[in-house]
Amino acid sequence: MRIVGFCCERGPEQAIDLAGEKGLRYPADLVFIKVPCAGRIDIVHLLQAFREGADAVLVLGCLEGNCHHVYGNLEARKKVDRAKLILDEVGLGGYRLEMFHVASNQPFRIPELALEMASRVERVGPSPLAVRR
Amino acid sequence: MIIGEQKSLSEIAAMLEGQRKILIAGCRSCVAICLVGGEKEVAVLAESLRLLSSLKGKGWEVEEVTVERQCEKEWATELGARVQGKDAVLSLACGVGAQTIQSMYPAVRVLPGLNTSNMGAPEEAGVFLERCGGCGDCVLHLTGGICPIARCAKSLLNGPCGGSQGGRCEISPETPCAWEEIHRSLERLGRLDLLEEPIPPKNWLPARDGGPRRIVRKEAVLTDEQKRAKGGRA
Amino acid sequence: MSPRSDLERTLLERRFAVTAEIGPPKSASAESVRRHAREMKGCADAFNLTDNQTAMSRMSSIACAAVLIQEGLEPVVQMTCRDRNRIAMQSDILGASALGVRNVLCISGDHQSFGNMKESKNVYDVDSVQELMILRRMRDEGKLWSGDELEVAPELFLGAAANPFADPFEYRVTRLAKKVKAGADFVQTQSIYDMERFERWMALVRARGLHKRVHILAGVMPLKSHKVALFMKNKVAGMIVPDAVIDRMKNSQDPKEEGVRLCVEQIEHLRDIEGVQGVHIMAMAWEEKVPEIVKRAGLRP
Numbered sequence: 001m002r003i004v005g006f007c008c009e010r011g012p013e014q015a016i017d018l019a020g021e022k023g024l025r026y027p028a029d030l031v032f033i034k035v036p037c038a039g040r041i042d043i044v045h046l047l048q049a050f051r052e053g054a055d056a057v058l059v060l061g062c063l064e065g066n067c068h069h070v071y072g073n074l075e076a077r078k079k080v081d082r083a084k085l086i087l088d089e090v091g092l093g094g095y096r097l098e099m100f101h102v103a104s105n106q107p108f109r110i111p112e113l114a115l116e117m118a119s120r121v122e123r124v125g126p127s128p129l130a131v132r133r
Numbered sequence: 134m135i136i137g138e139q140k141s142l143s144e145i146a147a148m149l150e151g152q153r154k155i156l157i158a159g160c161r162s163c164v165a166i167c168l169v170g171g172e173k174e175v176a177v178l179a180e181s182l183r184l185l186s187s188l189k190g191k192g193w194e195v196e197e198v199t200v201e202r203q204c205e206k207e208w209a210t211e212l213g214a215r216v217q218g219k220d221a222v223l224s225l226a227c228g229v230g231a232q233t234i235q236s237m238y239p240a241v242r243v244l245p246g247l248n249t250s251n252m253g254a255p256e257e258a259g260v261f262l263e264r265c266g267g268c269g270d271c272v273l274h275l276t277g278g279i280c281p282i283a284r285c286a287k288s289l290l291n292g293p294c295g296g297s298q299g300g301r302c303e304i305s306p307e308t309p310c311a312w313e314e315i316h317r318s319l320e321r322l323g324r325l326d327l328l329e330e331p332i333p334p335k336n337w338l339p340a341r342d343g344g345p346r347r348i349v350r351k352e353a354v355l356t357d358e359q360k361r362a363k364g365g366r367a
Numbered sequence: 368m369s370p371r372s373d374l375e376r377t378l379l380e381r382r383f384a385v386t387a388e389i390g391p392p393k394s395a396s397a398e399s400v401r402r403h404a405r406e407m408k409g410c411a412d413a414f415n416l417t418d419n420q421t422a423m424s425r426m427s428s429i430a431c432a433a434v435l436i437q438e439g440l441e442p443v444v445q446m447t448c449r450d451r452n453r454i455a456m457q458s459d460i461l462g463a464s465a466l467g468v469r470n471v472l473c474i475s476g477d478h479q480s481f482g483n484m485k486e487s488k489n490v491y492d493v494d495s496v497q498e499l500m501i502l503r504r505m506r507d508e509g510k511l512w513s514g515d516e517l518e519v520a521p522e523l524f525l526g527a528a529a530n531p532f533a534d535p536f537e538y539r540v541t542r543l544a545k546k547v548k549a550g551a552d553f554v555q556t557q558s559i560y561d562m563e564r565f566e567r568w569m570a571l572v573r574a575r576g577l578h579k580r581v582h583i584l585a586g587v588m589p590l591k592s593h594k595v596a597l598f599m600k601n602k603v604a605g606m607i608v609p610d611a612v613i614d615r616m617k618n619s620q621d622p623k624e625e626g627v628r629l630c631v632e633q634i635e636h637l638r639d640i641e642g643v644q645g646v647h648i649m650a651m652a653w654e655e656k657v658p659e660i661v662k663r664a665g666l667r668p
Contacts (some may be wrong), residue, residue: 031212043177043180047184052181086181090181090185091188093185286478286480287491290496291495293533295605296477296533297534298532298533303604304481316535316537317535328538330545331500331545334453334500335493336494337492
């Protein structure tokens with residue numbers, strides 16, 4: 001199983017570091033890609049991740065109202081919604097993509113969300129493109 | 134500017150059935166502004182089609198290119214090298230741009246990725262409203278700057294009709310009644326007198342009803358000699 | 368000037384005029400038109416035939432008018448601007464006139480998105496005001512809009528619709544004045560339920576002296592049920608139905624009788640308003656009630 005996580009370098013990234021320090025475990029095949037702000041993510045990035053064989057993708061942004069760039073997490077939400085529609089249209093399923101909001105002091109959310117996405121993959125099966133990895 | 138919307142992915146996929154080398158061509162003008170055909174939109178569509186192709190085994194090889202304006206030959210020429218060897222070009226320009234590149238590259242099939250809709254403008258970010266009827270005989274001076282041809286569902290010149298209620302058109306509560314707006318505008322301009330005299334039946338010849346339009350700026354037309362001097366470039 | 372139709376004669380002779388409406392059928396047979404004609408004969412001075420109302424194809428207004436004339440009734444042909452251009456309009460008027468039609472009501476017509484063939488192209492080559500101008504030229508100058516001379520000019524009594532209940536209110540009287548300027552001889556108003564607003568409109572009409580330049584027939588529509596009343600209030604553009612009327616229909620033991628009674632009361636009230644020269648009764652899908660309404664309101668015999 002391969003899960004790709006795009007995470008903002010503020011809240012979410014700090015939560016991930018904290019989770020690491022505390023020894024909180026999450027699946028090894030969860031790859032995090034750091035971005036300056038969730039709003040920097042383009043729909044193209046999300047689709048590309050799936051084309052290259054990801055079974056699921058998650059986007060981690062800061063809590064609503066806490067975005068350092070004010071509306072970055074809002075814009076990310078809109079793009080994720082659009083990408084989900086495209087994933088439905090191509091028959092892969094928008095269910096495999098999700099955005100969550102995480103604060104820097106919420107390290108427990110990391111394994112929680114990783115588990116959430118992993119169980120989604122279990123429910124709908126691996127991506128048909130998984131062989132490409 | 135010209136406003137359009139992308140065709141659905143399924144409609145586009147159906148058009149591309151059986152093709153292999155595909156070029157998606159965008160335009161940086163109107164369609165980029167209304168967020169359907171610019172460089173970014175080309176990238177998203179390309180990625181969506183590649184994903185679909187991988188999933189369904191369509192065998193598409195998708196390339197991307199965007200020019201300043203697809204409807205002008207000087208810029209459409211830039212596409213030349215990229216169009217070479219392609220099975221199809223999916224144009225994300227408006228109908229004008231798509232037709233221009235088809236005429237310039239008659240051997241490669243050009244497919245429309247957009248449903249070109251109307252002449253309008255952004256009212257606010259993301260909301261585009263039809264504004265001009267393209268009737269060839271503008272009467273904005275009589276209607277306080279509001280086009281009755283495009284903005285009245287019945288193109289009335291002596292509106293409003295009896296269906297106007299609460300400032301809304303009878304066809305939808307989302308549609309403002311153009312004649313209510315005209316009335317308010319003329320009121321603000323102190324020119325309600327313009328509504329007293331009946332406007333006679335419109336001459337539709339200058340509009341699309343008279344046939345496809347051809348407008349010539351004589352002072353800009355090149356002589357044959359000038360055309361030859363330019364080496365056949367228009 | 369001699370009146371061109373019975374309706375005109377009635378109005379010129381200052382008798383309170385009555386017009387009613389007959390809905391053309393979705394049928395190639397005019398049987399229902401004949402039936403209504405026989406039921407309603409004598410209860411009105413003239414009978415409107417709607418023109419593809421709500422943008423749904425029905426037997427044409429002119430064809431139904433020809434049938435009415437055969438049955439000895441006087442028709443009012445309604446002609447919208449939605450489905451025909453000026454060429455077809457003038458052609459239809461020449462034909463209608465040859466068949467004996469004299470009264471014509473010029474209206475914009477419901478937008479085709481109301482009907483069941485929304486995909487059709489709409490015409491709207493001219494609007495109702497321009498339609499009046501065209502028909503008036505045919506009648507008064509004996510010419511088509513192109514300037515071509517007609518061998519025989521049509522005899523026409525020209526009507527238009529007026530809606531005191533649409534917006535903007537301040538403009539509605541100016542619009543009526545425009546229609547009069549363009550050639551309207553008479554107007555029929557949208558159905559009245561909000562009497563107060565109608566009276567306000569009439570006051571403005573009188574202030575401009577329009578009641579002396581055009582014959583005004585006040586529109587009434589008997590309500591069949593509480594459900595119909597709600598439909599009129601919520602789903603019909605340009606119509607106002609006050610809550611008092613809705614409640615009256617809701618609380619009644621016999622809504623059909625209540626609807627007729629309300630209609631009769633309205634007519635009696637309208638007769639006393641200065642400038643109202645007649646009444647236009649629209650009993651859609653309830654044509655058979657018109658003779659009773661007319662009798663109870665004292666309009667006939």
